Amino acid sequence: MGGASGSQPQFGEGPLARAVALIYTLLVVELLLLVASLPGLVVLVLLDRDASNLPLAAACALPLGPALSAALYSLHQRGTDLADLRPAAAFWRGYRLNWWPVLRVWAPWLAWLTIAAVNLAHFSATGLPAWWAVLLVLIAAASTLVTVNALVITSLFTFRAMDVVRLAVSFLARAPGVTLGSACLLIVAAGVTAVSSEAALALLGSGLAAALLRTCRPMIAEIQRDFTA
Numbered sequence: 284m285g286g287a288s289g290s291q292p293q294f295g296e297g298p299l300a301r302a303v304a305l306i307y308t309l310l311v312v313e314l315l316l317l318v319a320s321l322p323g324l325v326v327l328v329l330l331d332r333d334a335s336n337l338p339l340a341a342a343c344a345l346p347l348g349p350a351l352s353a354a355l356y357s358l359h360q361r362g363t364d365l366a367d368l369r370p371a372a373a374f375w376r377g378y379r380l381n382w383w384p385v386l387r388v389w390a391p392w393l394a395w396l397t398i399a400a401v402n403l404a405h406f407s408a409t410g411l412p413a414w415w416a417v418l419l420v421l422i423a424a425a426s427t428l429v430t431v432n433a434l435v436i437t438s439l440f441t442f443r444a445m446d447v448v449r450l451a452v453s454f455l456a457r458a459p460g461v462t463l464g465s466a467c468l469l470i471v472a473a474g475v476t477a478v479s480s481e482a483a484l485a486l487l488g489s490g491l492a493a494a495l496l497r498t499c500r501p502m503i504a505e506i507q508r509d510f511t512a
Contacts, residue, residue: 304368308361311370312354313489319350319378320485328482334404341397348389348434353378354492355438359503377438384437387444392430399423424466428455431465435499440506450510454502464498 317324323343330336330343356377357370399419402409406416432451436442442450455462468491475484484491496503 307368308358308370309489309493312357312374312492313486315357315371315374316350316354316488316492317485319353320346322346324481324485328480334401337397337400337404341393344393345386345390348385348393349378349382351488351492352381352385352434352438354489355435355496356381358489358493358496359439381438384444384447385434388430388433388437388447392426395426396423425455427469428462428465431469431495432461432499432502435495435503436506439503440511442510450506454505458502458505461499461502465495468494468498 323346327340327343330340353374354377357374360373360377361370399422403416403419409415429448429451432454433447436447436450472484472491475487
């Protein structure tokens with residue numbers, strides 16, 4: 284009997300308990316992500332989809348970077364002890380630690396993406412050949428994938444800004460599965476925004492952050508193995 288009782292599952296070991304814990308964590312992180320990005324998100328949702336509003340839209344998206352970083356940090360820190368669920372504490376700790384390092388990556392990317400989008404919106408007035416537009420789109424897509432890698436790295440590790448950029452660029456080729464997965468998530472995010480609105484995308488924020496973490500597992504594991512003590 285003693286051996287049988289010793290093999291009984293403990294609290295939180297069952298699939299239902301784990302599912303409930305995951306749902307609870309995602310809901311709390313989603314709520315905090317919305318709170319942290321709310322000032323810019325409200326204005327962003329109200330803006331007309333016009334090229335003249337692109338700089339303002341980029342400014343409204345600034346708070347989203349640190350908020351998404353905090354969500355990534357909180358979900359990554361989620362422990363296996365379901366009796367100790369504190370996603371809110373982990374979220375605000377990640378926000379406090381990473382808001383400035385993330386902005387150093389996030390803000391330049393937003394600025395560059397705004398320049399590219401404005402140029403594409405008025406491309407017919409430039410008189411340039413069509414292949415310039417294709418090149419601009421490819422550069423914007425590549426810089427977005429680099430920024431996604433950099434966001435994950437900055438959220439979970441402490442490196443100098445230039446080292447973060449080098450790692451983010453190198454892992455585009457070193458981890459093609461991660462790059463492909465991130466590209467698919469970006470396509471889904473763009474599709475949701477195009478079909479619905481930025482608000483709908485924001486409501487899926489914690490789920491997308493969890494999916495991004497899962498996609499980036501090989502990159503995270505390699506960085507832990509090769510670049511941390």
